[in-house]
Amino acid sequence: xSKKVEFTIIAITGRMNAGKSSLFNLLSGxxxxxxxxxxxGTTADTVATRMEIHDFGPVKLLDTxxxxxxxxxxxxxxKKTYEAIEEADLTLIVxxxxxxxxxxxxxxxxxxxxxxxxYGKQALMVYNIFKAGGIKPADLAALEKSANxxxxxxxxxxxxxxxxxxxxxxxxxxxxxxxxxxxxxxNLLPLAYDRGYVLLNIPMDEETPSLRLLRPQDMAVxxxxxxxxxxxxxxxxxxxxxxxxxAEKQRFLGTIKLLQESKEGLKLVITDSQAVDILDRxxxxxxxxxxxxxxxxxxxxxxxxxxxxxxxxxxxxxxNGDRIVIxxxxxxxRKCDDIGTKQIPGLIRVKLGLELNIDFSFGRPLPDxxxxxxxxxxxxxxxxxxxxxQRRIVKIKEAGVPITNYGLFLAWVHNHAAVARVVxxxx
Amino acid sequence: xSKKVEFTIIAITGRMNAGKSSLFNLLSGxxxxxxxxxxxGTTADTVATRMEIHDFGPVKLLDTxxxxxxxxxxxxxxKKTYEAIEEADLTLIVxxxxxxxxxxxxxxxxxxxxxxxxYGKQALMVYNIFKAGGIKPADLAALEKSANxxxxxxxxxxxxxxxxxxxxxxxxxxxxxxxxxxxxxxNLLPLAYDRGYVLLNIPMDEETPSLRLLRPQDMAVxxxxxxxxxxxxxxxxxxxxxxxxxAEKQRFLGTIKLLQESKEGLKLVITDSQAVDILDRxxxxxxxxxxxxxxxxxxxxxxxxxxxxxxxxxxxxxxNGDRIVIxxxxxxxRKCDDIGTKQIPGLIRVKLGLELNIDFSFGRPLPDxxxxxxxxxxxxxxxxxxxxxQRRIVKIKEAGVPITNYGLFLAWVHNHAAVARVVxxxx
Numbered sequence: 001x002s003k004k005v006e007f008t009i010i011a012i013t014g015r016m017n018a019g020k021s022s023l024f025n026l027l028s029g030x031x032x033x034x035x036x037x038x039x040x041g042t043t044a045d046t047v048a049t050r051m052e053i054h055d056f057g058p059v060k061l062l063d064t065x066x067x068x069x070x071x072x073x074x075x076x077x078x079k080k081t082y083e084a085i086e087e088a089d090l091t092l093i094v095x096x097x098x099x100x101x102x103x104x105x106x107x108x109x110x111x112x113x114x115x116x117x118x119y120g121k122q123a124l125m126v127y128n129i130f131k132a133g134g135i136k137p138a139d140l141a142a143l144e145k146s147a148n149x150x151x152x153x154x155x156x157x158x159x160x161x162x163x164x165x166x167x168x169x170x171x172x173x174x175x176x177x178x179x180x181x182x183x184x185x186x187n188l189l190p191l192a193y194d195r196g197y198v199l200l201n202i203p204m205d206e207e208t209p210s211l212r213l214l215r216p217q218d219m220a221v222x223x224x225x226x227x228x229x230x231x232x233x234x235x236x237x238x239x240x241x242x243x244x245x246x247a248e249k250q251r252f253l254g255t256i257k258l259l260q261e262s263k264e265g266l267k268l269v270i271t272d273s274q275a276v277d278i279l280d281r282x283x284x285x286x287x288x289x290x291x292x293x294x295x296x297x298x299x300x301x302x303x304x305x306x307x308x309x310x311x312x313x314x315x316x317x318x319x320n321g322d323r324i325v326i327x328x329x330x331x332x333x334r335k336c337d338d339i340g341t342k343q344i345p346g347l348i349r350v351k352l353g354l355e356l357n358i359d360f361s362f363g364r365p366l367p368d369x370x371x372x373x374x375x376x377x378x379x380x381x382x383x384x385x386x387x388x389x390q391r392r393i394v395k396i397k398e399a400g401v402p403i404t405n406y407g408l409f410l411a412w413v414h415n416h417a418a419v420a421r422v423v424x425x426x427x
Numbered sequence: 428x429s430k431k432v433e434f435t436i437i438a439i440t441g442r443m444n445a446g447k448s449s450l451f452n453l454l455s456g457x458x459x460x461x462x463x464x465x466x467x468g469t470t471a472d473t474v475a476t477r478m479e480i481h482d483f484g485p486v487k488l489l490d491t492x493x494x495x496x497x498x499x500x501x502x503x504x505x506k507k508t509y510e511a512i513e514e515a516d517l518t519l520i521v522x523x524x525x526x527x528x529x530x531x532x533x534x535x536x537x538x539x540x541x542x543x544x545x546y547g548k549q550a551l552m553v554y555n556i557f558k559a560g561g562i563k564p565a566d567l568a569a570l571e572k573s574a575n576x577x578x579x580x581x582x583x584x585x586x587x588x589x590x591x592x593x594x595x596x597x598x599x600x601x602x603x604x605x606x607x608x609x610x611x612x613x614n615l616l617p618l619a620y621d622r623g624y625v626l627l628n629i630p631m632d633e634e635t636p637s638l639r640l641l642r643p644q645d646m647a648v649x650x651x652x653x654x655x656x657x658x659x660x661x662x663x664x665x666x667x668x669x670x671x672x673x674a675e676k677q678r679f680l681g682t683i684k685l686l687q688e689s690k691e692g693l694k695l696v697i698t699d700s701q702a703v704d705i706l707d708r709x710x711x712x713x714x715x716x717x718x719x720x721x722x723x724x725x726x727x728x729x730x731x732x733x734x735x736x737x738x739x740x741x742x743x744x745x746x747n748g749d750r751i752v753i754x755x756x757x758x759x760x761r762k763c764d765d766i767g768t769k770q771i772p773g774l775i776r777v778k779l780g781l782e783l784n785i786d787f788s789f790g791r792p793l794p795d796x797x798x799x800x801x802x803x804x805x806x807x808x809x810x811x812x813x814x815x816x817q818r819r820i821v822k823i824k825e826a827g828v829p830i831t832n833y834g835l836f837l838a839w840v841h842n843h844a845a846v847a848r849v850v851x852x853x854x
Contacts (some may be wrong), residue, residue, distance in 0.1 A: 006637065
């Protein structure tokens with residue numbers, strides 16, 4: 001019932017007893033949150049907390065189990081840890097400098113760095129000292145340098161004593177200085193203007209929540225304002241519009257004309273997907289049009305909209321008997337179910353005239369054998385983090401299976417031309 | 428870090444073992460949430476849960492301790508229960524019908540109803556049956572009728588078996604049918620139009636959160652859209668404006684002129700308080716102007732804005748040596764502290780030239796001896812529920828002490844005339 005906020009995810013990884021939980025506590029300022037204990041393998045599972053770093057933004061901080069734990073339980077924990085690395089925008093790799101700094105075996109650390117890189121994420125090294133007393137700063141610096149050379153990963157590093165709360169600022173500054181936000185940021189709306197109007201077309205009904213915008217609307221408005229564009233929010237009366245009432249069309253075109261004839265001009269119209277057919281007809285062809293759903297697909301997938309529109313090509317080539325899968329990343333939203341289990345299969349049969357073998361995969365993990373599918377039709381992923389969504393996309397891309405999503409599928413089935421129009425600004 | 432949502436607060440009250448927690452569980456659908464036990468006084472304190480009732484909206488549901496508990500601990504619990512009744516938009520008074528229905532003593536129930544009424548809130552009766560088996564429906568109806576007559580409070584009632592989960596729909600329908608939302612709703616923006624533009628002036632800086640509007644902005648946009656008004660969001664460059672750059676003023680006036688000359692016209696400008704001085708100068712006097720802060724004061728206080736503007740009259744009459752109190756409903760926001768402990772006392776000394784005795788009251792409970800103050804200067808209450816805020820206002824009104832708030836105080840000190848302008852639309 002409260003709105004989702006965009007977090008930067010930071011994962012803390014490393015071997016057992018490298019000082020991960022101490023670092024977690026240091027960064028989060030929670031002295032007694034993660035269980036810190038000198039027995040190996042104290043962090044049973046991935047521990048998460050949410051925090052705000054001043055001048056940096058909201059952070060979801062993940063503490064993970066040791067990547068070098070043995071046993072079957074260790075294997076399970078390792079899977080969880082890998083999941084955290086694949087989702088995190090930034091992975092901190094913690095090394096007990098005095099214990100491992102002079103060894104040559106950095107196999108687990110390399111594995112983490114490789115995995116982060118593979119998922120397009122960033123990693124940084126944190127060399128932890130459990131007891132700094134008695135060691136000269138110059139010796140520590142030499143150890144850090146030599147460890148970096150042996151690792152040979154080209155990652156920035158920091159040396160600190162994670163159990164010392166006075167080190168917090170050093171750690172925060174290190175992250176602020178070195179984190180490359182580009183790994184987390186996608187341009188929500190690629191508009192190269194700093195003047196002009198953007199109309200947001202927002203139908204409402206009794207189901208529309210009170211006293212707040214929906215998340216994609218809220219996000220778009222803030223991004224437009226930030227670059228001095230002027231969002232104009234317009235509520236159409238969809239019933240009147242569908243009934244063909246001329247006054248309703250005139251009301252809309254009145255606002256469009258006003259903005260078009262302004263000095264700064266009308267740069268874009270963004271509509272709720274429900275009204276895309278009407279707006280495609282009403283709006284003069286020279287005005288850019290997109291939908292909140294397409295905007296969010298591009299955003300959630302980390303700028304991979306074209307992957308989803310290419311999927312429509314595979315859809316166009318489907319033949320009777322082909323196997324596809326309709327996939328949702330959660331399984332607790334009845335409305336989604338309805339689209340996934342009824343609307344889409346119905347449209348495939350009736351509108352496309354195809355008899356396909358349709359599997360359903362609702363819930364978190366991806367099916368093992370993706371390659372047997374000619375197409376994945378995925379939900380919008382509205383209930384999961386962007387990072388979790390992107391991790392799925394990477395795995396689907398690797399399997400080489402074409403993918404599209406509910407929004408594009410529905411738009412395409414109803415109106416091929418409108419789809420081409422609404423994806424255009426993201427090219 | 429997530430945005431606040433507007434809840435309807437429903438409190439469940441009644442004597443020990445009347446079935447309050449069973450009703451709580453029935454309504455919330457949580458079979459094992461509140462501790463239900465037949466020993467008297469099982470609900471140790473006020474228990475709260477948040478839920479969504481379909482076609483009704485977000486609800487914060489409060490389960491309370493028995494109002495008839497004895498002992499000192501009982502007294503403490505009763506205070507908490509009264510607090511819940513004073514905050515709740517709706518209080519359900521639960522009576523064990525078979526045990527108390529035929530008695531004449533409804534003292535505790537009357538006390539609850541009286542208190543709810545005093546705070547302008549609504550109460551409904553729920554007659555709970557622990558074991559319906561063996562009693563004829565007609566007999567139950569007769570018992571319910573007779574209890575209502577003895578109570579003589581004119582409250583609507585429902586008879587059900589709270590431990591029977593099949594009764595949930597009956598209870599929900601009863602609440603939907605009888606709850607008068609007016610006790611919870613204040614018109615956020617009293618605009619009697621269904622056509623026209625409203626400009627929202629929203630300065631931004633590095634501290635402004637990413638990818639979302641602030642809550643008052645979000646609320647205003649949704650309310651305007653709902654009634655088919657067209658919100659136009661405008662970001663001024665405050666630095667340029669304060670530096671007197673002509674182009675910055677022209678850019679703003681360009682948008683104002685465009686909207687003014689539209690067929691539907693410009694109905695209102697709402698600005699962030701930071702920019703009210705500039706907009707008061709820039710905007711033609713015939714255009715209505717208000718601030719998000721004034722809008723929220725009116726909303727949070729349940730339409731009592733005039734109480735706060737009257738407080739400015741008391742401020743104008745203060746003399747050296749008078750005692751006032753600067754009050755905040757929370758004590759964990761450094762920025763607020765800064766306004767409360769530094770800016771306002773400073774302005775009183777420097778701008779108003781007064782030497783006052785200033786007390787500070789930061790945190791939840793109101794001071795006991797309010798009457799010694801000539802004025803209360805209250806924070807905006809941004810961190811607490813509207814219902815909690817209104818409860819404070821009722822108590823302050825009762826004490827008869829003039830009150831104003833930070834937003835109005837700051838605006839008034841800088842520019843008396845602008846204050847008169849920004850409160851005008853709420854009269």
